[in-house]
Amino acid sequence: MMYQILIVDDEKAERDVIHFLLNKYNFPFQIKEAANGKEALDVLKKSSVDLLITDVKMPFIDGIELVTCVRKLFPKIEIIFFSGHDDFSYVKKALILGADNYILKPVKPSEFKETMEKVSENLQTYKTEQEDKKFNEEFIKKHILYRIINQTPIEMLEKEHAYLNFSFLNDYNRMLLIHSDQSFWNTLSERENLQFDEEISKIIPNTTYDLIHLNPSQVILLFKDNPNKLISYRQLGENIHQQLYKVYGINCFFSVSEEMKTKDSIFQTYNQLDQYLDDRFFHPHTYVYPIDSITTTTRSFMAEDEALIINIENAIQQMDTNKLKEQINQLIHKHEKHMGTSHVYIRFLFSKLFQNLAKVLPSYQSEKINKEIECLYTYTHFKDIKHSITKITQQVVQKLNEEKNSSNNNIRIVQQYIHDHIDVDLSLELLAEKVYLSPGYLSDRFRQETGFGINKYIKNVRMAKTKELLRDTNRKVNDISKAVGYNSVSYFIKNFREHYGVSPKKYREMNKTEDGME
Structure with a gap:
């Protein structure tokens, strides 16, 4: 790693000696020079420096004044004084002010080499610490962003990371x-x-x-x-x-x-x-x-439709069949009366509605939904679209009425299945088959009943089981990864670190330490 050094002395011959010795011993420094303290401050204000080597006695601003200013402006910079034996009282004062070391004139190559090796080691340690700190800060920030997107309130995160x-x-x-x-x-x-x-x-x-x-x-x-x-x-x-x-x-x-x-x-x-x-x-x-909106359809007009679609989705989730019929009728009535709307937009809108309704019905698999939507795009009259929507609405209303009493039990069955089969691939389609529901409908009902999406719930269960296995067993991380359903160990470790902020190995070490204290 290359470091920046500034040599300050009013005698060029002295600067040349330091320059020569740095090159002789191959120290990794890019060298800047200044003839006095005033020039040195100008250089420091224009570019960063890792190490300052300065004489004590100089015109304009001497070494003591220079170090005093530098410590205020750049507290982390390494500082070395070099001076004659007669100036040693100044050197002691400089050390008190914050210089890290000193070199006596005339410079002895062996002493210079020893001092610079120590300084280089200090610089390397500091750089490594700064890089680690930056890496940890970036990791924490990404972890926070990950949690925000997964619905963790910012206020809660601010309390957890009060230092940030x-x-x-x-x-x-x-x-x-x-x-x-x-x-x-x-x-x-x-x-x-x-x-x-x-x-x-x-x-x-x-x-x-x-x-x-x-x-x-x-x-x-x-x-x-x-x-x-x-x-x-x-x-x-x-x-x-x-x-x-x-x-x-x-x-x-x-x-x-x-x-x-x-x-x-x-x-x-x-x-x-x-x-x-x-x-x-x-x-x-x-x-x-998003796909560019149809230019002939105004934003406000489309916003009304989007609001109705959202109301319909909510009615399905809440199993409110009266509200469901009311909102669908309102949407149909609106477009029956508005003759200037783009036919492409009409087909798109009611295809989206059809898809939302079909998610409730297990008999409507993807192939059947695709065929129905293809038909919607071929209809030449709105009454045909209306008939198709009315028909599937009746089926959905009947299905919702049947499931009002059984939906909670279905969710409990799915939750228990997840806990019992945490070591296998748990797809939404597989879980939906267990309770004879469509994947889309199960997903909506599961979120409504538990407050979590199915994938997040599965991940939470897997992470909780991982903590238990790390804490209570000596099983290898590879074995635990498979036991909680992860085929890729690296992906498992990455997920655990994102979820808890530490690696599985680190969690186990921390837990053992805490147990030992108890």
Whole structure:
């Protein structure tokens, strides 16, 4: 590692001696020089220096004054005095002021070499400590972002990390969500994950961002660039998609946010981006979202429709069949009367509604839903769309009425199955089969009943079981990884560290220490 050194002496011959000895012993320093304390301060204010070597007696500003100023401006800099025997009283004063060492004139090469070796070792130690500190701070910050996106309140995190300044959250102004339907990041080793991160950095050079591996299917890029910077984030998504397909052979989907104003908008922004990706069901060959709105349909008009769709989703989750029928009738009535709306938009809107309704019905598998939606896109009259929606609404109302009394029991069955089979791959489809529900409907009901998404609930159970095994057994981390359902040990360790802030090995060591104290 190369360090910066500043040699200050009013005699050039003395500076040349130090210069010569540094080169002779191959010390890793880039050398700057100054003829007096005033020049030295000018150099220090323009560029950073790791080590200052200064004479005591100099014109304008002597060594004592220089050190006094430097310690105020640059408290971490290493300082060495060199001076004659007659000036040793000054050297003692300099040491009191904060100089780290001294060299007597005339300089003895062996003493100089010994002193510089100590200084180089100090500099290396300090640099390593600073790098470790920076790495730990970056890790903590990413861990905090990960938890915010997973619905942990910022106020709670501020209490947990009272030593940290949370203003860094305001640095982010854009978010890009990368989604893979193949749970791609679960298949990569730790080294391959690092290679993936490097691949992203090649695609978007000269751009400041943080990358967060959120789960096996999703990665988030949080950008810190000036929001006025000339950069098209949608085009960025297209570029990343093309490169990832070229390198890894996978088609990822990208969801691009508007500008984020405050730290409180990070979680809401992620939710919005995740919702945008719902539309990929209708556009399997579109990879960047949100899709541009139909220009003939006003934003307010579409906002009303979106509100009705959300109300319908809520009614399904709450099993409120009266509200469900009321909101669907309102949506149908609105578009029966509004003849100027784009036919493409109408088909898109009611296809989305059909998909939400079909999630309730186990008989509607993906193939059947696709066929029904294809029909919706071929209808030439709105009455045909209305008939299709009315028919499936009746089926959904009947199904919801049947399940009002049994839904809670289904959730308990799923929870117990998760706890009993934590060592196997627990897909949403598998769990839905156990209680004879559609995957989408089970997902919605599970979140409503427990307050967690199924994937997060599974992860929490796995992490809790991991803590138990680390604490109460001597099983190897590799064995524990398999016992809680992770095939990739590196991915298991990464998940545990993200969840608890320490590695499994470190957790076990800390727990044993605590047990020993008890």
